[in-house]
Amino acid sequence: MEDYVIEMLHITKEFPGIIANDDITLQLKRGEIHALLGENGAGKSTLMSVLFGLYTPEKGVIKKDGKEVKINNPNDATDLGIGMVHQHFMLVDIFSVLDNIILGSEPSKFGFLTKAEARKKVLDLSNKYNLKVDPDAKIEDITVGMQQRVEILKMLYRDNDILIFDEPTAVLTPQEIDELMKIMKDLAAEGKSILFITHKLNEIMEVADRCSILRKGKYIGTVDVANTTKEELSSMMVGRNVKFAVDKTEAQPKDEVLKVENVCVKSKLHSNDSVHNVSFNVRAGEIVCIAGIDGNGQTEFVGALTGLDDIASGKITLCGEDITKKSIRYKNTHGMSHIPEDRHKHGLVLDYTLEENMILQRYFEPAFNKHGIIKKNEMRKYSERLTEAFDVRSGQGAKTIVRSMSGGNQQKAIVAREMDRNHELLIAVQPTRGLDVGAIEYIHKEIVKERDAGKAILLVSLELDEVMNLSDRILVMYEGEIVGEVDPKKTTLQELGLYMSGAKRDDRKEAK
Amino acid sequence: MLLLIQYTLIFSAVLILVALGGMFSERSGIINLGLEGIMVFGAMAGAMVMVLLPADASRFTIIVLTLLASAVAGMLSSLLIAVACINFKADQTLIGTALNMLATASATVIIKGFNTARSGGTDFSAKLDYVRGHNAFMFSIGKLQLSWFIVVAAVLLVVAIVFFYKTKLALRIRSCGEHPQAADSVGINVYAMRYIGVLMSGFLGGLGGIIYICAANSTWHFDYGVAGAGFLALAVMIFGQWKPERIAWSAVLFALFRSLSNVYMGIGFLHALPISGTVYNMFPYIVSLIVLAFTSQNSRAPKAEGIPYDKGAR
Amino acid sequence: MEKTSFFKRPAVQTLLASILCAILGIILGYVILCFMNAEHAAEGMSAILVNFFKYRIASTSTLMKYMGSFLVKAVPVILCAEAILFAYKAGLFNIGVAGQYTVGIIASLYTSLALGWNWFLCVLAAIAAGALWGFLAGLFKAFFNVNEVIAGIMFNWIGLYICNIILGGEKCMNQSKSETYEIRDVNPSGLLPGFMQDVFGGNEYMTIAIPITIILAIVILVVLNKTTFGYELKATGHNKDAAKYSGMNAKRNIILTLVISGAIAGLAAGLYYLTGIEHFKIASSVPGMGFNGIAVAFLGGLHPIGAIIAGLFVEYITLGGQYLNTNYYNPQVADLMISIIIYLCGFVLFFRTILNRPGKVKVNANAEPDNTAKKAEEKEV
Amino acid sequence: GSSSDGAATEGGEAEGSGYRIAMITDSGDITDMSFNQTTYEAAKAFSDANNNGDFQYYKPTEDSDDARIASFENAVTDGYNVIVVPGYLFAKMIAKVAPDYPDVTIIALDCSEFDFKDAGMETLPENVCSFTYQEELAGYMAGYAAVKEGYKKLGFLGGMAVPAVIRYGFGFVQGADAAAVEDGIESDVEVNYVYGGQFYGDDAITAQMDTWYSNGTEVVFACGGGIYTSACEAAVKVDGKVIGVDVDQSGTIESQYNVEGLCVTSAMKGLAATVNTTLTDLFAGDWSKYAGKIENLGIVSGDDPSANYVQLPMDTWTMKNFTVDNYKELVKSMNDGTVKVSSDTEAMPSTSIKVKEFDNIH
Ligand SMILES: Nc1ncnc2c1ncn2[C@@H]1O[C@H](COP(=O)(O)OP(=O)(O)OP(=O)(O)O)[C@@H](O)[C@H]1O
Ligand SMILES: Nc1ncnc2c1ncn2[C@@H]1O[C@H](COP(=O)(O)OP(=O)(O)OP(=O)(O)O)[C@@H](O)[C@H]1O
Ligand SMILES: [Mg+2]
Ligand SMILES: [Mg+2]
Numbered sequence A: 001m002e003d004y005v006i007e008m009l010h011i012t013k014e015f016p017g018i019i020a021n022d023d024i025t026l027q028l029k030r031g032e033i034h035a036l037l038g039e040n041g042a043g044k045s046t047l048m049s050v051l052f053g054l055y056t057p058e059k060g061v062i063k064k065d066g067k068e069v070k071i072n073n074p075n076d077a078t079d080l081g082i083g084m085v086h087q088h089f090m091l092v093d094i095f096s097v098l099d100n101i102i103l104g105s106e107p108s109k110f111g112f113l114t115k116a117e118a119r120k121k122v123l124d125l126s127n128k129y130n131l132k133v134d135p136d137a138k139i140e141d142i143t144v145g146m147q148q149r150v151e152i153l154k155m156l157y158r159d160n161d162i163l164i165f166d167e168p169t170a171v172l173t174p175q176e177i178d179e180l181m182k183i184m185k186d187l188a189a190e191g192k193s194i195l196f197i198t199h200k201l202n203e204i205m206e207v208a209d210r211c212s213i214l215r216k217g218k219y220i221g222t223v224d225v226a227n228t229t230k231e232e233l234s235s236m237m238v239g240r241n242v243k244f245a246v247d248k249t250e251a252q253p254k255d256e257v258l259k260v261e262n263v264c265v266k267s268k269l270h271s272n273d274s275v276h277n278v279s280f281n282v283r284a285g286e287i288v289c290i291a292g293i294d295g296n297g298q299t300e301f302v303g304a305l306t307g308l309d310d311i312a313s314g315k316i317t318l319c320g321e322d323i324t325k326k327s328i329r330y331k332n333t334h335g336m337s338h339i340p341e342d343r344h345k346h347g348l349v350l351d352y353t354l355e356e357n358m359i360l361q362r363y364f365e366p367a368f369n370k371h372g373i374i375k376k377n378e379m380r381k382y383s384e385r386l387t388e389a390f391d392v393r394s395g396q397g398a399k400t401i402v403r404s405m406s407g408g409n410q411q412k413a414i415v416a417r418e419m420d421r422n423h424e425l426l427i428a429v430q431p432t433r434g435l436d437v438g439a440i441e442y443i444h445k446e447i448v449k450e451r452d453a454g455k456a457i458l459l460v461s462l463e464l465d466e467v468m469n470l471s472d473r474i475l476v477m478y479e480g481e482i483v484g485e486v487d488p489k490k491t492t493l494q495e496l497g498l499y500m501s502g503a504k505r506d507d508r509k510e511a512k
Numbered sequence B: 001m002l003l004l005i006q007y008t009l010i011f012s013a014v015l016i017l018v019a020l021g022g023m024f025s026e027r028s029g030i031i032n033l034g035l036e037g038i039m040v041f042g043a044m045a046g047a048m049v050m051v052l053l054p055a056d057a058s059r060f061t062i063i064v065l066t067l068l069a070s071a072v073a074g075m076l077s078s079l080l081i082a083v084a085c086i087n088f089k090a091d092q093t094l095i096g097t098a099l100n101m102l103a104t105a106s107a108t109v110i111i112k113g114f115n116t117a118r119s120g121g122t123d124f125s126a127k128l129d130y131v132r133g134h135n136a137f138m139f140s141i142g143k144l145q146l147s148w149f150i151v152v153a154a155v156l157l158v159v160a161i162v163f164f165y166k167t168k169l170a171l172r173i174r175s176c177g178e179h180p181q182a183a184d185s186v187g188i189n190v191y192a193m194r195y196i197g198v199l200m201s202g203f204l205g206g207l208g209g210i211i212y213i214c215a216a217n218s219t220w221h222f223d224y225g226v227a228g229a230g231f232l233a234l235a236v237m238i239f240g241q242w243k244p245e246r247i248a249w250s251a252v253l254f255a256l257f258r259s260l261s262n263v264y265m266g267i268g269f270l271h272a273l274p275i276s277g278t279v280y281n282m283f284p285y286i287v288s289l290i291v292l293a294f295t296s297q298n299s300r301a302p303k304a305e306g307i308p309y310d311k312g313a314r
Numbered sequence C: 001m002e003k004t005s006f007f008k009r010p011a012v013q014t015l016l017a018s019i020l021c022a023i024l025g026i027i028l029g030y031v032i033l034c035f036m037n038a039e040h041a042a043e044g045m046s047a048i049l050v051n052f053f054k055y056r057i058a059s060t061s062t063l064m065k066y067m068g069s070f071l072v073k074a075v076p077v078i079l080c081a082e083a084i085l086f087a088y089k090a091g092l093f094n095i096g097v098a099g100q101y102t103v104g105i106i107a108s109l110y111t112s113l114a115l116g117w118n119w120f121l122c123v124l125a126a127i128a129a130g131a132l133w134g135f136l137a138g139l140f141k142a143f144f145n146v147n148e149v150i151a152g153i154m155f156n157w158i159g160l161y162i163c164n165i166i167l168g169g170e171k172c173m174n175q176s177k178s179e180t181y182e183i184r185d186v187n188p189s190g191l192l193p194g195f196m197q198d199v200f201g202g203n204e205y206m207t208i209a210i211p212i213t214i215i216l217a218i219v220i221l222v223v224l225n226k227t228t229f230g231y232e233l234k235a236t237g238h239n240k241d242a243a244k245y246s247g248m249n250a251k252r253n254i255i256l257t258l259v260i261s262g263a264i265a266g267l268a269a270g271l272y273y274l275t276g277i278e279h280f281k282i283a284s285s286v287p288g289m290g291f292n293g294i295a296v297a298f299l300g301g302l303h304p305i306g307a308i309i310a311g312l313f314v315e316y317i318t319l320g321g322q323y324l325n326t327n328y329y330n331p332q333v334a335d336l337m338i339s340i341i342i343y344l345c346g347f348v349l350f351f352r353t354i355l356n357r358p359g360k361v362k363v364n365a366n367a368e369p370d371n372t373a374k375k376a377e378e379k380e381v
Numbered sequence D: 001g002s003s004s005d006g007a008a009t010e011g012g013e014a015e016g017s018g019y020r021i022a023m024i025t026d027s028g029d030i031t032d033m034s035f036n037q038t039t040y041e042a043a044k045a046f047s048d049a050n051n052n053g054d055f056q057y058y059k060p061t062e063d064s065d066d067a068r069i070a071s072f073e074n075a076v077t078d079g080y081n082v083i084v085v086p087g088y089l090f091a092k093m094i095a096k097v098a099p100d101y102p103d104v105t106i107i108a109l110d111c112s113e114f115d116f117k118d119a120g121m122e123t124l125p126e127n128v129c130s131f132t133y134q135e136e137l138a139g140y141m142a143g144y145a146a147v148k149e150g151y152k153k154l155g156f157l158g159g160m161a162v163p164a165v166i167r168y169g170f171g172f173v174q175g176a177d178a179a180a181v182e183d184g185i186e187s188d189v190e191v192n193y194v195y196g197g198q199f200y201g202d203d204a205i206t207a208q209m210d211t212w213y214s215n216g217t218e219v220v221f222a223c224g225g226g227i228y229t230s231a232c233e234a235a236v237k238v239d240g241k242v243i244g245v246d247v248d249q250s251g252t253i254e255s256q257y258n259v260e261g262l263c264v265t266s267a268m269k270g271l272a273a274t275v276n277t278t279l280t281d282l283f284a285g286d287w288s289k290y291a292g293k294i295e296n297l298g299i300v301s302g303d304d305p306s307a308n309y310v311q312l313p314m315d316t317w318t319m320k321n322f323t324v325d326n327y328k329e330l331v332k333s334m335n336d337g338t339v340k341v342s343s344d345t346e347a348m349p350s351t352s353i354k355v356k357e358f359d360n361i362h
Helices: A044-051 A074-079 A097-102 A115-128 A144-157 A174-189 A201-207 A230-238 A298-306 A328-333 A343-347 A354-358 A376-389 A407-420 A437-452 A464-470 A493-500 B002-027 B035-052 B059-087 B092-119 B131-137 B148-166 B168-178 B180-185 B190-214 B229-239 B244-266 B268-272 B277-298 C010-056 C060-089 C097-114 C119-144 C148-168 C209-226 C228-238 C240-245 C250-273 C289-299 C304-323 C333-345 C348-355 C371-378 D005-015 D035-050 D065-077 D088-097 D113-118 D135-149 D163-183 D203-214 D228-237 D250-257 D271-283 D324-335
Strands: A004-015 A018-029 A033-038 A059-064 A067-069 A082-085 A162-166 A193-197 A210-215 A218-224 A256-266 A273-283 A287-291 A313-318 A335-339 A423-429 A456-460 A473-478 A481-486 B127-129 B138-141 B144-147 B219-221 D021-024 D055-058 D082-086 D105-109 D128-133 D153-158 D190-195 D219-223 D241-246 D263-269 D294-297 D354-357
Touching: A004 A044, A018 A033, A018 A044, A018 A059, A018 A193, A018 A210, A033 A044, A033 A174, A033 A201, A033 A230, A044 A082, A044 A162, A044 A193, A074 A082, A082 A144, A097 A115, A097 A144, A115 A144, A144 A174, A174 A193, A174 A201, A174 A493, A193 A201, A201 A230, A210 A230, A218 A230, A230 A437, A256 A298, A256 A423, A256 A456, A273 A298, A273 A313, A273 A456, A273 A481, A287 A437, A287 A464, A287 A493, A298 A335, A298 A423, A298 A456, A328 A335, A335 A407, A343 A407, A343 C240, A354 A376, A354 A407, A376 A407, A407 A423, A407 A437, A423 A437, A437 A456, A437 A464, A456 A464, A464 A493, A473 A493, A481 A493, B002 B035, B002 B059, B002 B144, B002 B148, B002 B168, B002 B190, B002 B229, B002 B244, B002 D203, B035 B059, B035 B092, B035 B127, B035 B131, B035 B190, B035 B229, B059 B092, B059 B131, B059 B190, B092 B127, B092 C010, B092 C289, B092 C333, B131 B138, B144 B148, B148 B168, B148 B190, B148 B244, B168 B180, B168 B190, B180 B190, B190 B229, B229 B244, B229 B277, B229 C148, B244 B268, B244 B277, B244 D203, B277 C119, B277 C148, C010 C060, C010 C304, C010 C333, C010 C348, C010 D065, C060 C097, C060 C209, C060 C228, C060 C250, C060 C289, C060 C304, C060 D065, C097 C119, C097 C148, C097 C250, C097 C289, C119 C148, C119 C250, C209 C228, C209 C250, C209 C304, C228 C240, C228 C250, C240 C250, C250 C289, C289 C304, C289 C333, C304 C333, C304 D065, D021 D035, D021 D065, D035 D055, D035 D082, D035 D271, D055 D065, D065 D082, D065 D088, D082 D088, D082 D271, D088 D105, D088 D113, D105 D271, D128 D271, D135 D153, D135 D163, D135 D219, D135 D263, D135 D324, D153 D163, D153 D203, D153 D228, D163 D190, D163 D219, D163 D263, D203 D219, D203 D228, D219 D228, D219 D263, D228 D241, D228 D250, D241 D250, D250 D263
Parallel strands: A018 A218, A033 A193, A033 A210, A082 A162, A162 A193, A287 A456, A287 A473, A335 A423, A423 A456, D021 D055, D021 D082, D082 D105, D105 D128, D128 D294, D153 D190, D153 D219, D190 D354, D219 D241, D241 D263
Antiparallel strands: A004 A018, A004 A059, A059 A067, A210 A218, A256 A273, A256 A313, A473 A481, B127 B219, B138 B144
16 A cells, blocks of 8 residues: 555546546655646646635545545645645735735734744744745735745645645746755655646656646546656647757848837836846847846836836837837837736736737727727637637637636737737747646747747746747846846856856947 | 814714724725615614613613614624625625615615604604713713713724734735635635625724714704715725724814814804805815825725625535 | 527626516515505505506506606616716726716706806706816826725715805805706706607607717717727726736726716716706705616616616606605605615626526636726626 | 595595695605695694595605606696695796696695796686795794893804795894894894705704804704704703794704703794695685685784784793783784884895804705
């Protein structure tokens, strides 16, 4: 008999119109790191939500230490020592770190919070596992990486020993990922059992002991990571072989499309500039990437470039035209496409249908608008053409409310929209965040296609693999400044890391 | 001057309580536009108790029972919001508005029935006289006429502040107004918290109602509702940015201006100014708009307010 | 593309659910009547429901006259509802409709009574005044981030007091009667032109207000659903950030929405007061029309045409109250019934879910909380 | 109720008179403690006594002529043929319906000649009669009495500024002025004058009254329905006094506030009596006395003040310095024309005492 702490046997969970989990069996050994792999929408989050008591499955049993248990709500799960770091963090923005950690298991006397006690416990835990947090900081003021540490502390605070991590690394920087891997290993070494969801095979290869694979709601199998390869895992996951290296030829840069000169952006949080004197250019037919650790001004820079945020000083030229002071609408219609970082916040009107979202920046164009009336038929045709071309899958076709689509398909819809618009410059910010390898492969291919079609591409990514694989030139941003420019073919991850951490910088003369 | 203080105090008491009520409800995630209606129900129950208590009831009995009745009636009426908005995911705006209409209409019908029955068919007005009950609340310090209502409001304010910042329950309620999914994921019963928030608004709103109709009167015509006091409290709540201590001083500010519009004629130099009384009436609103213009840049309502919580497919 | 079955269409379901509310409300109303006086409850209920149709025996022309009054009186509440739902679609809760209606009264009566303008200009003035009031609230919202609800409430009261000052003045108000002068006497050209008065038993208040209301509702329907403007407004309403991202001018849209909403509210006042049916009296609280509009807008399922039906329904029951025998019931019972019906409307969503059991889209437990999400439900007009 | 109308009508006719009485309220409800209520109570009492209690009131859905006409036709459709309507607001309705319904008797209260002229009716049809009251006389008596009694700082708190209320108020000012002039104390006597804008008290009005009383006002003539509550509220705090209106309010006020002597006197008009006599005469077949007439009721007897349509209550007299005898003298001189009271409602009468006018509260 194996020593399983948790066994999920023949779990079936249906949502109206979809079977998210179809007879899935998952067994977690004590002290192991068990990876869960699957495409977007394969049912991983759902399975974990079942384990955590957020959903009740239609069929199947869950056993803890061989005994059958009923998990009807997160309280039950907590009582069984199950904790979960959710894919979308479950943190209250305006609460302090400490409040978030203790929420739901607050130490109290006569109903009054006794925070001193809690603070001590949290600080002890944070020291022990090297999870640095400031207990008094507000969640909305701290970085995503820090927020994740808070989520982990939440589990540890509750003395959980079965830890679920749902895509914890999707939002982390490489350094943070390394840290997390180490923490996970430490936790496992202490005897805690970990379920780990990720789309990144490297991570699985690095930390996981075993890996279970789901595809389209079905259980495919479980493998020992030591005896497998990335290729095998990915083909189990998508049912075919996936190429990891991006297929691309040497770039053939032509005319300058985007020219950025001395752009500065005022910070909303402190008195320094969040973007300082940034200058560079992007030519047609090349992919220029801004790399850097999250929070070094990339978001602010893109905001200034696209017009979402105010620019303090500097000049932006697009195809020879000064667009510094132009409106977003003007930029949109004069050659700029933008795949935004946050697809829910900016990229989509979640309550609009797919077709309505497809014309978000174009509804006023003559193609879709006659005397102020929207041409619904054109809209439908256009949307159907795009979704077909880019393989965007949705329940009710063009009429699907976007909110109900999976993240991967939502992203594909945005990519389709932005690529199809008339543009010279494509700004792609984290275009593959949270997507499965199949989808990533697809989007990378599309981006390269764009490049080869003679478009200028500005890629902003935190993902080092993506940066190295996709770009023709890499600019590294550190504390709001471009500190170096490297050629991906000549550099190493180590060198890139040095730039990104501020340990190394070029003394760039005013670039060309 | 004395009158100004007196009226400011009593109006503050009303606004503080009702706005705090609104705050707890919204902090739990339920927008409470029905404060006006809750006030009417609270006022009605309190006034009925004052009318019905025997002539020899002690002052203490009158005070306690009146407050109790108002609070309970407020809570019962707030259940109408809770059930619809929490269990049935009704639109909170609509339910609030409906409750306001419902309150005035049913108070009119109920009081008419009550009076008719009590008088044997000679009095069928929607009006209650509660002079004796009202007097029980009054006391004075020197020449300053005060009422126990003010004391009650002050105590409740302190309690609310302590509760809001120091207790486990308040932390949980607040989390439900910001991120109910997060609350749920740590085992907090979002529905229960929202019920508590709404019931607290009923409790405080009901008390605010009885204080409002007793502020300067010992007769109330229930067919006129509470003439917008609930909406004013809502404004105070937003003005106070959903925080109890800020609500307190916003309420005082509002009450001050409102009292000023009522008693400015007694203050020589103000009356001498060539300003129409109506202008004074407008004053609190204009001033607060201006203040709001400067302070609202970072103001933020509880993030999840107004959105019914659905646990997913459970 | 498969056609959605008739009963699955959102508009139909909303309609069915609203009807269900109305029926339930009437049943509850009956229970209340029974409670008050069981013996005459059936009689009372039928009095309310038969309403002015009691004149059918007397004469058709009387009946039609009351039909006319009924329509005339429903106009302002319907238009207020349109104003509210228009803003609501754009993500704004315009509680300021009450105030915009109030300044509409000021403008229409002042221009008509004091300035002696022609009705057309008076209506325009009312629209402009309402629009201005909406504009101010929009300004505070767009540029100072003042919550539109609080700005609306403030402007309601300011509007009320200004109204008391202006209309309370000697030019408009008959000082010895405490009500505004009769437009008919002072400035007949300030009255709205009649509309099918002969058909409606010579009802002098039957004016072009009626067709204008219907046309306006259709225009709103078209604007919201078919035009790029409506597309923009709704996008802004659902997700401000995405609207900004796509190049829409969020500030302009906020202001524009409230301006239009205010203009409709102003129009509501103009179209009512310029029939001469009612005089303005000094008021100590904001006219309830705007608030009733909220209720009617929701009762009508936030649909421009639904609002017409809902407005007529509410007005019908209101009018019904006066046919109750006052020896047994007081007329306010009708108000109680209406408020119950409106309360029940809150359960429309629930009724709809029942109608709609399979295939219902659920909000996800993992979905990020998103303030714009709340409007998801009434997506389809 | 529509279904039982037929039966009720017959029942009424079986009674013999053939008359069935109904009333329509003006903007207030029948519980307004003012003319609606008085009219209602009088008409109902009469019906109870003479018509098997066959009586109903109708409340228009809103304050408009259209709604009043609707109520009228509703009542007529229900079979009522004697309609009592209180308030000047009804003039327009009467102008509209009286010619169309010649068989329906309309008894109007407070509708003056001017109101009818305004409504486009030069003469009244046979089926209508109207009564107005010289409220200015009652107000005069109250003002005169108050000053004579020794009050120097007076207040007038009107309800809405409608003709009857204005007449009361202007009369009150004239009376106070006359008394002050007589006693040569013009410089000491002062009247604060305001309209509350509504017929019920609320916090704003109470606050206003508070400022008055706390600044020395001794007695306030609370003139309009339930508005007296605000005056009383403020008065009891500082031992101030009030004067009632329309009917003898001393009982109501003093029992409500439990303060003896709170109500100094009341300026009364004989609304109830008018309703009662008119209906009695109508039932007795004496309608011709009234048909088509507008009667302006005031003082009819110099010797018996209680026979007048405007008076102060003598049964509950509490004033000491101004005695019943003084009152009788006053009435006499008013009757014989020695004392003249202007009934103008356009402008505040000019006085030698100081009248301080305040902006309407609402
Ligand atoms: N509450 C819900 N209601 C309806 N369908 C849902 C719900 N939650 C998830 N689904 C659907 O169930 C399927 C599985 O979703 P799940 O979130 O488990 O996928 P996942 O494997 O976690 O994907 P990802 O890698 O993108 O996180 C998807 O098709 C999703 O659209
Ligand atoms: N049919 C559906 N009805 C309602 N909600 C749904 C449905 N399908 C998916 N969702 C919800 O939509 C969101 C996106 O779905 P899914 O979990 O598959 O994407 P994801 O990849 O996890 O999202 P992301 O990549 O943005 O983190 C989830 O919250 C999911 O539960
Ligand atoms: Mg997932
Ligand atoms: Mg994902």
